[in-house]
Amino acid sequence: MRDTIPGGAMSQSTATRQRPLSPHLTVYRWPITMTMSILHRVTGGALYFGTLLVAWWLIAAATSEEYFNFVSWLYGSWFGRLVLFAYTWVLMHHMLGGLRHLIWDTGAGLEKHTASKIAWATLAGSITLTVLIWIAGYAARGGF
C-alpha cells in the first residue's frame, strides 16, 4: 500500500518510521491491572448474590432445628464447601481490591509498575488469606 503513496522515497521513509501503534487486539498482552479491574467488578457482582447465602443461614438459625440442620448439611457438603471456599476467595479478593482502590484514592501507587505490583499482590494476598481462613476453620473444628 505504501508504494502507492505519491511523493517518492522521502514520504515513504516518514511513513515507515517507528510510531506508536494502537493495541492490536489479537496480540495484546493484558496488563494485570486490567484483569484485576475486571475481577473487582465480577467479584463484587458475585458477592451481591452471595449475601443470599448469609441471609439463608440466618433465617435457618431463626426457624427451627430441623431446617437449620438441613442448611448446615447443605453448606457442609462437598459442593457447599466448594461454594463457600470460592465465596471466601471472592470476598478476600474484593476486600483487597477495595483496599487498593482506597490507596489509589489518596493519589499513591498509580505509577504503572507500582500499580502492576499492587495488582499481583492483591491476587497473592487473596489466595493466601483464603487458605489461611480455611486452615483456621478446620483447626477450629478439630479436623475435617
Add this chain to the structure above:
Amino acid sequence: MADMRTPLGKVRGLGSAREGTGHFWKQRLTAISNIPLVLFFVGLLVAINGADYAQTRATLSSPFVALPLILVLVSVLYHMRIGMQVIIEDYVHGELNKLALIVLNTFFTVAVGVVAVFSLLKLAFGG
C-alpha cells in the same frame, strides 16, 4: 423570538440531582467500614463452623455478636446496592430497563436486609 438565555442559564437548576459525589463518598465510607466488619464476620464463621443448632443460636443471640452482625449487614448491603447501581448504569442503556433494574436493586437489597436483621432480632428476643 429566539431564546436569549445563555446555555448556562438554561441548565441551571435542572441538571444534577444535587447529590454530586455522594455515591462516590458513600461507596468509600462503606468500603472502610466493611473491612473490620467483614473480618469480624469471617472470624465468627471460623470460630463457630461446625457448631450445632443450640450453640449457633446461643452465639447469634449474644449482643456482642448480633449487634456487629447487624452493622455488617447494613454496611455490606448499602455498599453492594451502590456498586450494583453503577454496574446497571454502565451496561443497561434502555432508560426504562435501567430504571426498573435500579428499583429492583434497591428492593432486593432492602429485602435481604430486613429478612436477615429480623432473623437476628428473633434469635435475640424471640427465645
